[in-house]
Amino acid sequence: MDTQSYFPVQAGVGMEENFLSLDDILLSHERLPVRTECTFPRLGYLEKSSDAHDIAEGSKMELPLWLSKGLYERKRRVLSVELPKVYREGWRTVFNADPNVVDLHKMGPYYYSLGSQMLHFDSPENPDIAGTLLQTFIGRFRRTMDSSQNAYNEDTSALVERLDSLEKGLFRSGQSGLNGFQSWEKGQATQITASSLVLNYRKRKINDLQP
Amino acid sequence: MFCVTVWFCSQEDGLRQILQEMESLYEQNQSDVNEAKSDGRAELIPSIKLRHCCLLRNQRCVAAYLYDRLLRIRALRWEYGSVLPANVRFHMCAEELQWFSQYKKSLASFMRSLGADGLDITQDMKPPKSLYIEVRCLKDHGEFEIDDGTVILLKKNSQHFLPRWKCEQLIRQGVLEHVMS
Numbered sequence: 116m117d118t119q120s121y122f123p124v125q126a127g128v129g130m131e132e133n134f135l136s137l138d139d140i141l142l143s144h145e146r147l148p149v150r151t152e153c154t155f156p157r158l159g160y161l162e163k164s165s166d167a168h169d170i171a172e173g174s175k176m177e178l179p180l181w182l183s184k185g186l187y188e189r190k191r192r193v194l195s196v197e198l199p200k201v202y203r204e205g206w207r208t209v210f211n212a213d214p215n216v217v218d219l220h221k222m223g224p225y226y227y228s229l230g231s232q233m234l235h236f237d238s239p240e241n242p243d244i245a246g247t248l249l250q251t252f253i254g255r256f257r258r259t260m261d262s263s264q265n266a267y268n269e270d271t272s273a274l275v276e277r278l279d280s281l282e283k284g285l286f287r288s289g290q291s292g293l294n295g296f297q298s299w300e301k302g303q304a305t306q307i308t309a310s311s312l313v314l315n316y317r318k319r320k321i322n323d324l325q326p
Numbered sequence: 327m328f329c330v331t332v333w334f335c336s337q338e339d340g341l342r343q344i345l346q347e348m349e350s351l352y353e354q355n356q357s358d359v360n361e362a363k364s365d366g367r368a369e370l371i372p373s374i375k376l377r378h379c380c381l382l383r384n385q386r387c388v389a390a391y392l393y394d395r396l397l398r399i400r401a402l403r404w405e406y407g408s409v410l411p412a413n414v415r416f417h418m419c420a421e422e423l424q425w426f427s428q429y430k431k432s433l434a435s436f437m438r439s440l441g442a443d444g445l446d447i448t449q450d451m452k453p454p455k456s457l458y459i460e461v462r463c464l465k466d467h468g469e470f471e472i473d474d475g476t477v478i479l480l481k482k483n484s485q486h487f488l489p490r491w492k493c494e495q496l497i498r499q500g501v502l503e504h505v506m507s
Contacts, residue, residue: 120401123394135390155373157358185379186372193372305455306504307493310405313500316413 126281130231138280142225142232143181148197150175184235196236201226204240207247214254219279226279227252255282263289267297338419341388348384351377399426403433404448407495449494459490460505467501 126138133139155170162170170176178186178194186193200206201222210217219226230248234241262274263286275286298304355377362370399422402410408430415423438444467480472492480486485505496502 120404121398122401123397124390134386135393137390137394140387140390153372154369155376156370157354158373158376181383182376182379185382186375193375303506305452306506307452307459307490307497308504309500310402310498312402312406312414313498317500 126228130234132232139228142228143179143184145180145223145225145229146177147180147183147199148175149178149183150195150197151193152195153192180229180232184232187236189237196233196238198233198238198240198244199223199229202230202233202240202244202247204243207243210247210251214251215258217251218277219255219282220277222279224280227281252281256285259286260289262286264293266290267293337391344384344388348381351381351384355381395422396425400429402426403430404451406498407448411499449491454490457490458487459493460507461486461488461493461497461502462505463501464503465501467496 124133124136126136126142127133132143151170151172151174154172157169159165159167159169162174162176183194183196187196188194206222223229227248230244234245238244259278259282262271266274271286271290275283278286295304355374358370358374358377361367362374399418402414403426410418410426418426433448437447440447463480463482463484463486466482470478470480470492472478472489478486478488480501493502493504497504
């Protein structure tokens with residue numbers, strides 16, 4: 116098992132984001148369909164479709180999650196956020212029927228994290244959304260765990276391509292444990308290896324030399 | 327207007343652009359706040375809030391980027407050693423180099439405080455099985471002196487049977503390769 120020295124800040128759990136987590140920053144970059152409930156003077160240049168000086172009340176726009184969260188207020192004088200398709204009733208029925216069939220990578224790679232973040236916007240459907248997120252995860256977890264523990268030294272792209280980013284992280288952890296155990300069984304656990312910095316630099320140098 | 331994070335190779339230009347954007351947003355907000363207060367124009371407030379969200383977002387991205395760099399620099403001390411290669415130092419700013427040097431000192435004084443004579447906890451990161459190990463030289467490294475005074479010539483592709491504690495750092499730096507029998 117590779118000695119791990121670089122410990123990046125992990126993504127937050129549930130409705131909380133970690134301020135310094137790069138994963139959470141990428142997550143909060145996702146765009147949401149939004150409707151303005153007031154005017155935003157002098158910011159008309161943000162709307163590429165119109166030449167107006169201001170953003171009018173009632174405009175439909177797509178804003179990133181971080182901006183939607185920042186502007187949203189419970190009394191709803193500012194923004195109303197629409198649920199993306201994947202979290203609406205139609206798709207929820209599909210998920211409840213058979214969670215394993217769905218390609219969660221295509222449904223927005225951050226299905227679980229974004230779904231949890233949607234709960235900040237006080238939709239009346241929140242209990243159902245939360246319930247579906249949980250049940251979907253439970254339904255899919257077993258398969259992800261099993262495949263990560265049994266795919267040794269093979270191409271895992273087919274197993275991984277329909278997983279959401281949270282599930283991919285779990286899969287990677289499982290693989291790392293499996294590889295560590297296998298290398299221990301083979302007696303490779305005591306072999307001192309070059310630092311990843313050196314290995315990456317060497318790879319890059321070779322690529323530079325190739326025409 | 328919406329910031330995107332950038333990665334390790336020094337991105338001073340990117341950071342400068344972000345800081346300029348933040349200054350401009352701040353100035354626009356400052357002027358709108360003054361107008362809202364003096365002329366009672368409360369309808370400007372949503373725009374002020376939006377620009378403020380952008381400022382916070384830029385701040386978050388820059389902080390996370392710089393913090394991630396520090397985490398990687400810290401990892402270098404453990405994975406590579408206390409002297410960083412020139413090509414890495416080239417991409418670090420003066421403050422990061424200073425941080426690395428202070429981190430090294432903290433780590434060294436901590437290690438000195440362990441046990442009677444101190445303990446190098448950056449050694450033996452993988453459980454050792456023997457005092458001596460077989461190594462192969464991956465590149466010419468010149469003469470190498472071991473504890474009993476003998477001098478070994480580390481020529482590319484030569485193989486040697488050497489004390490583990492002398493070789494560990496050279497293996498991590500890619501000069502030697504640990505050969506398992």
